[in-house]
Amino acid sequence: MSTSIQLACASDRNYMPHCAAMLHSALSHGAGHGFRIHYLHGSDVPARSRELVAGMIERQGGTISFIEIPDERIDGLPITQHFSRAMWYRIHLPELLPNVERVLYLDADLIALDSLEPLWETDLKGNYVAAVTNVFGPWDVDYPAKLGLPSPESYFNTGVLLMDLDEMRADTCTAALRECALEHGEAFWFPDQDAMNVVLAGRRLPLHPRWNSMSALFTFSASVGIFGSDATDEARRRPAIRHFEGGGANKPWHYLCDQEMREVYFEHRRETPWPNVRLEGLTPANVLRRLTRRTRHRLPRSVGDRSS
Template identity: 30%
Template sequence: MNEMEQSNVTTDAVHRTQDRQADRIQILTTLNETYLPRLQVLLTSIRASQPEETADIWLMHSGIPQEDLEPVARQCGDMGYGFHPLMIDSTAFDGAPVSRQYPREMYYRLLAPFFLPEHLHRILYLDPDILVINPLRPLWETDLRGNLFAAAAHTGKTELANNINQLRLGTDHAYFNSGVLLMDLGRGRDEISPEDIFTYTRDHAKELLLPDQDILNAMYGRRTLEIDDSIWNYDARNYNTYLLRSGGICDMDWVMGNTAVLHFCGKSKPWQKGYIHRFGILYKHYEQLTRKWT
């Protein structure tokens, strides 16, 4: 390779790096102070899986003390990430159905377009009980094809749960998990109505088992692009289900090489004693990395 060719290769690499830095991945989560350690583990996994990426972390919360946010802010600073905590004023939910069953935090992700800065046009919402083990860039760059959201459905070995949820909510599409959501914020500002969400919640209170997820499916399921759960929202409880469903393809090597988002769904969590599912040891690994990082 001559000097001119080498110069062109170097220039192309610089341009690619600059383009990627200009398109920083925007990540949103919502939680209370008890889940801040989970957020730190999530951040460690994001950084480890894509060290060349830069990102901004947006945290919508109801009043976490500033001193409790400091460890997260330091970690983000060390990683080169922006950290943007947003305390949501309770007056924004005057007139909304709010109770122990329907806390105001359940509305945060669906109403994020109205709380995030207008210069943001898309964002990737992640629940804090997640590990990222491969790059998020392909999901971030997904063409939403005019939809409000992209999300995955956890259908399992049979369609029974899917069919039950369709019957319960009166829908005819897959039942989407709201733990991973790619969101078009611009379309959301135009098409999502907070009052419509509050009215639906009030009118269908008896039918809502997982309120925010049920609202997503009932009101916006037809405006949601389905993505592959085995890659973008892998239910960490169900390794054997994925293995069977894939005809043996999605074994552990496949998961580690292809799955980007491991989601620790359900009440049992890998940071609790007695967790029995096989990805618990991987979570422990990232917990240890987080302690070393922080």
């Protein structure tokens, strides 16, 4: 196994500042362990932006390579309004990194809060990937069954993936993932994540939820049934990775976001080449909505609540 943590990420131009915040957080907790970053991107990412990120990584003691994914490599794979072409870059990692045994893939919308070394050194035990079980809301808990999976607990979240690239290459997983996406992708809710759950089914090592403390874990009581009360409590109180999954106001850079630990995103964003955050959703209607929400919380529930 490499003595350096081989960390992969992917983004388009719009998500580059968020990805930079994620990378800064990961390397901030990397004392004693070198990082080799593999940044997957499309043709829309400017050279100057790559130079700025490279400078940040080098100042933190890491090294980085940028791998541009040609458009034709993604052509034909389903793209949705909420998921860009960049979502498909990671399924090509076994082919893009032919001399790398394993890689830790991290989504751009998360922040590391602890050393990634214990995760990196996890014994995969012959599995393709290690990942945390996804937490579904009560309205979509039956979705894994529609994919042919045996239970909701068999469906994993792909925001944090420890990948055995040797095993995946041996079984031509990239080709299988592409075939699955081309055949069924239009029906998938989460195209790349669903394809990985279908193709890699049965070869996933479950991880403790603190390695992917997703927002749904804080929101839905189903997390206790999946992970147990002790593990859920630890993942909420002491996450190693905080993942702001979901759209819109789930993201820390959205004006209406009220997610737990939102502030850690801004702490690391300030250390990137893009320290100033222009909040999404900052509209007069949302300002009024937020003000109304705060006022409602502060008002007494009834006249009887007032002290005499």
